[in-house]
Amino acid sequence: MRKQIALGALALTAAVVLAGCAGGGSSDNGDSESDGSGAELVIWTDEEREQSIADAAAAFEEETGATVTLVQKNFEDLRNDFIAQVPTGEGPDITVGAHDWLGALVAAGVVDTIDLGDKASEFEPVALEAMTYDGQLYALPYSLETIALVQNVDLVGAEAPATWDDMIQKGLASGAERPFVINTNGETGDGYTMYGFQTSFGAPVFVQDDSGSYTAEVGMGGVAGEGFATWLGANGSAGTGYVSTTVDYDINNELFNTGKAPYTIQGPWAISAYPDVENIAVNPIPTAGGETAAPFVGVQGFYLSSQSKNALLAQEFLVNYLGTEEAQRALYEADPRIPAWSTLATEVSSDPIIAGFLASAQNGVPMPSIPEMGSVWDLWNAAQSQIIDGADPVSTWNTMVADVQAAVAG
């Protein structure tokens, strides 16, 4: 008898698994289009945003009679799941996502353009620019994030250092163990955090055209890139040692939190890791190479599936329900990042820390969203790590640029 049950359970599990293969989960998908009021929007979201989207959805459901089904997923899984499932017809109508996924989403053909109409003027321009690919807007943005110079006011004051040398001088004068600390993600390298310094040498990862769109032309080569590499080598283990591959995210935060370093470069997500620093000031990143230090700006927003059966309804929900100050405020409160909604951004800037990150974002450039960026990260990070560890800066950098060019050319 027990064996029978076990066998039955096995067979049953197999059936469920097969149902899973069929993309079963049929309750997730809007198949109940039989009667007029049965239209259903499926939205993929992560945990942080689920509740605030649900709040916006409640009003929408009441006014239109449609139902909104939220499916919670890990943020990291959203992109690949979206690319894999939209072509099979199993994807959602709308998903939360980051702007730098856009190139991959466009190449996969899974996103539809959206039209904000007059609402467009309500958003921060950099947010719309980031969500624009080849002249077309693909998502409703709602938040910005970037990194900035975070400083310990008790050690070095709140005033922003203008240049790298200025900052190092003040850092040394503060008497802290290290004048400055930056996360290099251990031996892996972290081109993202280092990017402000790199752009201050005039070496962007990809060249932007006149309209601000990134081209596939690698901009890191030449004299500017070599200048950055030389600077990085001079501050690595063979030089001053201010930049070290022994520092990863946690060690970086530990050093800053314990006052062993008065300056670091971090994003707003790390501020909660500094409970012991009483006075924190946030400023734009100082220049190391003479030009403005432009960190990457990341934008998050809502994408619309190109295979959505409810395109009108989804647009309606995005533009008229999520594209309101009220909904944007709820999203901000659920997950405090700089809002992409201009008036809200101004409002929350009364907090000096957020104002600091906003100022840094206004210096920044959108992280490239072209698919070619996927070929860059590993090579770029590795080359920086090797240079910091004492490899010859110029030749290592130029090898990396050649490899990236080859990878981008496919």
Next chain:
Amino acid sequence: MTVDAPTTPRAPAEPAPRESHARRWRGPGWGFLAKLALMALVNAFGVMTLLSAFRVESWVVFSATLVLLLAADVVYFTRRSLPLKYLLPGLVFLLVFQVFIFGYTAYIAFTNYGTGHAGTQEQAVEAALIQGERRIEDSPTYPLSVVERVGELGFAVVDENGDVLVGSAEQPLEEARDAEVGSGGVPTEVPGWDVVPRTTVITDAELQEQIAGLRVAVSEDPNDGSIRTRDGSSGAVYESTLVWDAGAQTITDTTTGTVYTANDQGSFVAEDGSALPTGWYVNVGFENFFRLFTDPALAQTLLSVTVWTFAFATLSVVLPFALGLLLALIYNDARLKGRRFLRTLYILPYAFPAFMSALLFRGMFNAEFGVINDLFFFGANINWLGDPWLARAAVVWVNLWLTYPYYFLVCTGALQALPQDTLEAASIDGAGRTRQLRSIILPLVLVATAPLLISSFAFSFNNFTVIYMFNNGGPAIPGAPYALGATDILISAIYDISGVSGGAADYGLASALSILVFAVVGGISAIAFRQTRKLEEFQ
């Protein structure tokens, strides 16, 4: 007088074949009912799967489910196939989890599935047309109503002067006299047309698709663009720059005159080599396999990665086994006090999640802040994670720490199962402890553990977790493609090459590599299992 009738010799008592519980209908018949209920559930799930597979037109899943479901019913409702009743669930699992996944991987290996080649050609065309249709820059947003007349849909918009214009797919916009505009700013009444209520527009999925696809020309001249609506209540003028010609398999850009032709690599390519961003996946034959050998940079790096993978897998079996066996021998000695407690302690590393241990070790091996340099090397700045050979040693060390308790357990079990009389006989015959160890204990332990060693080798060969969590394959080999590192084993190299983390995924190439790894591991395991039969002669 009674004559005994010659009794026909009774057929030798043939016991009636014992009926299975599930068939027997004695007593309340619970067994049969339980089976019926379970099979009803299985069938219900099967039919549900069939329906959803049918709806999404997934024919492979549909036919596989159908076959499996029929097989299940036949097997459990006939008398004949008794052994299959026990085998079927296992077979189903094998098919679903092993054969299907392997088959699917093999299928992907022969395609270019990945970034830019994710859907069908039809979807690629659809995406290209979406990307090629642009709102005319200075077009205002017009308040719009969806209107209908005898099966024909149209748009009624209010222009800048407040006039209502109406048109349909066939008929360009023209002024509608006597139309009324409601308080919401959209036309509410258009003579000759019925205004479709807004609630109907946004809740009827079929209608939505028609409306989203509807384009109403602004004038007779197609170059003026056409009105489309994104939300059913406002419209703007859009201009389509790409035209799809299904017969010629081309997409033409009407503004530049560029013709993109579908090629057999799953892309639309123009004569100057430029391509549209969205492609589709196609069968590319053995190209992925050829790439592994013909791309010199990739081939050379993969060779060194392969050599290291073998070294890592071998060391990850030999060293922990040796240490585990040694400790097991020590702790098997009856003279040792507190054996049980100490044995339990040795299980700790095994019980701790491997990825956490790997992360902790990453911190401990840190050259500047790590405790290993501080405690054992007098604070020397040894760059464990930055030097290729030190990093390899560190990875092997971490894996040794993680796996020796397993062998300790296994060997302890094997030692306790040794025939004590044989050992006694050996010592009576005058064999010393080393002789006993060499001639009796080790061979017998090996017989018991050899299959485990082989599967451990296969596991270490694909031990992604420890490599990824400990140092992500680093330090990077200078100039290596895909930034492969000195401690990358094949499986983590495949992860880097597939590019899933970076966003430019190449699943086809990654699948081809996975199949090669499978062939290597499978081959080695098969040979090794064959060899272990020789060990059994000892028994």
